[in-house]
Amino acid sequence: MIIKSMSRNGAILAIFALATTGAVTLTQIATKDKIKQQEQATLMRSLTEVMPSHAYDNQLTANCIEINDAFLGHSKTTNAYRTQKEDKMTGIILETTAPDGYSGKIEILSAIYVDGTVAGVRVIKHKETPGLGDKVELARSSWILSFNNKKPLSEKDPTWAVKKDGGQFDQFTGATITPRAVVNAVKRASLYVQHNQDSLFVSGGACHE
Amino acid sequence: MSNLHADIKELIYQGNWKNNPALVQLLGLCPLLAVTGTVTNALGLAIATLFVLVGSNVTVSLVRNFVPKDIRIPVFVMIIAAFVTIIQLLINAYAYGLYQSLGIFIPLIVTNCAIIGRAEAYASKNTPILSMIDGIMMGLGFGLVLIVLGAMREILGQGTLFDGAHLLLGDWATNLSITLYQVDNAFLLAILPPGAFIGMGLLIAGKNVIDQQIAAKNKTTNTATRAPRARVTSMD
Numbered sequence: 001m002i003i004k005s006m007s008r009n010g011a012i013l014a015i016f017a018l019a020t021t022g023a024v025t026l027t028q029i030a031t032k033d034k035i036k037q038q039e040q041a042t043l044m045r046s047l048t049e050v051m052p053s054h055a056y057d058n059q060l061t062a063n064c065i066e067i068n069d070a071f072l073g074h075s076k077t078t079n080a081y082r083t084q085k086e087d088k089m090t091g092i093i094l095e096t097t098a099p100d101g102y103s104g105k106i107e108i109l110s111a112i113y114v115d116g117t118v119a120g121v122r123v124i125k126h127k128e129t130p131g132l133g134d135k136v137e138l139a140r141s142s143w144i145l146s147f148n149n150k151k152p153l154s155e156k157d158p159t160w161a162v163k164k165d166g167g168q169f170d171q172f173t174g175a176t177i178t179p180r181a182v183v184n185a186v187k188r189a190s191l192y193v194q195h196n197q198d199s200l201f202v203s204g205g206a207c208h209e
Numbered sequence: 210m211s212n213l214h215a216d217i218k219e220l221i222y223q224g225n226w227k228n229n230p231a232l233v234q235l236l237g238l239c240p241l242l243a244v245t246g247t248v249t250n251a252l253g254l255a256i257a258t259l260f261v262l263v264g265s266n267v268t269v270s271l272v273r274n275f276v277p278k279d280i281r282i283p284v285f286v287m288i289i290a291a292f293v294t295i296i297q298l299l300i301n302a303y304a305y306g307l308y309q310s311l312g313i314f315i316p317l318i319v320t321n322c323a324i325i326g327r328a329e330a331y332a333s334k335n336t337p338i339l340s341m342i343d344g345i346m347m348g349l350g351f352g353l354v355l356i357v358l359g360a361m362r363e364i365l366g367q368g369t370l371f372d373g374a375h376l377l378l379g380d381w382a383t384n385l386s387i388t389l390y391q392v393d394n395a396f397l398l399a400i401l402p403p404g405a406f407i408g409m410g411l412l413i414a415g416k417n418v419i420d421q422q423i424a425a426k427n428k429t430t431n432t433a434t435r436a437p438r439a440r441v442t443s444m445d
Contacts, residue, residue, distance in 0.1 A: 008277070009277055009280045012275070012280060013280055013283060013284065016283075016287050016288070017287060020287045020288060023295060024294045027294070027295045027298050027299070031301065031302035034303070035301050035305075038301070039305075042305060129397070130246065130397070130400045130401070131366065131367075131397045131400060132397070
């Protein structure tokens with residue numbers, strides 16, 4: 001008796017499991033390409049935002065290399081995109097993570113010219129305090145543009161700090177930790193490019209998806 | 210037919226006011242409090258929840274006669290989880306910006322007790338049409354609270370309304386964003402989690418005051434009939 005009802009219930013559950021997973025699978029197949037396209041478009045948009053258009057003439061997502069370096073705060077392999085103009089490398093767009101934000105990691109996309117000069121910076125992900133630390137977003141404040149065309153000379157360059165620490169970048173009222181973390185991360189991105197000229201800008205290299 | 214009319218009327222009243230999932234049943238508070246920082250996010254979650262609620266209610270109602278009582282809960286969970294995943298994929302594909310700003314709260318719709326609550330309390334005992342209407346009304350009731358709370362917090366905290374609406378509705382909606390006033394240091398508390406709790410408390414209090422006034426009015430016009438009250442603390 002109990003065996004009978006158990007197998008009946010089991011069968012019904014199995015049918016529902018199949019039907020629901022089937023529905024999810026169908027939706028996933030139907031939306032897969034669109035989702036991929038959206039991700040690509042978003043990536044493309046952020047890449048074109050950080051690198052000024054006069055600095056390259058190649059397809060931005062085409063020249064991709066993989067970087068995994070603790071100096072940049074990476075914990076896994078990230079994609080970096082090299083820009084070219086008239087077959088010469090002009091710069092690189094890479095991700096850096098600032099581990100020392102006010103609340104957790106801040107993920108940053110920086111475009112750096114070959115000589116280490118910053119072309120553009122955007123914060124792509126953060127959990128900083130709304131209204132205070134979130135001024136690192138371009139949507140809230142133009143602060144992030146103050147990096148453009150600047151270049152740190154060394155790890156100890158005193159101008160690459162917030163004003164409170166004697167540097168050239170503004171801090172925000174009520175938030176010093178966030179901009180300090182971003183300044184340091186951008187500095188590391190530039191220094192990384194300056195130190196790895198030889199390996200970063202040789203041709204070849206590709207990304208596995 | 211008039212019976213169906215009365216049923217629908219009752220469902221509208223129950224879902225949006227008397228038995229409002231957010232204000233009275235206090236269900237689904239986690240997403241409610243978390244995403245109401247802006248109207249856009251609130252509206253996005255409201256629409257997603259509404260679709261899941263309607264879909265799960267109708268499906269549960271359709272299968273209610275085939276599912277033995279003992280295994281109804283796992284079946285409901287599977288149905289709800291499937292709907293949530295499908296909605297998540299659709300938002301990911303067609304409203305990518307919103308997908309990014311709602312983040313973890315889309316899959317967390319699964320844990321919104323309002324949904325399994327309606328499946329168990331209503332859809333498993335009623336016809337698909339009534340269950341659909343119940344789903345719509347409960348979804349609207351939940352969504353309205355989300356949107357009102359979102360508007361309160363966004364106006365106080367950022368001085369804007371519909372900021373980032375293009376993430377949800379497409380590029381044409383960029384113009385919807387209204388800046389009511391410019392602030393250098395916004396009223397932070399409204400955007401932070403405590404602001405959500407305080408705002409929610411005020412909304413519940415407001416509803417109770419209105420209920421009380423209606424009750425008091427009914428009392429003076431007709432002392433014999435007493436209006437039903439939902440969780441009202443007497444003030445006299």
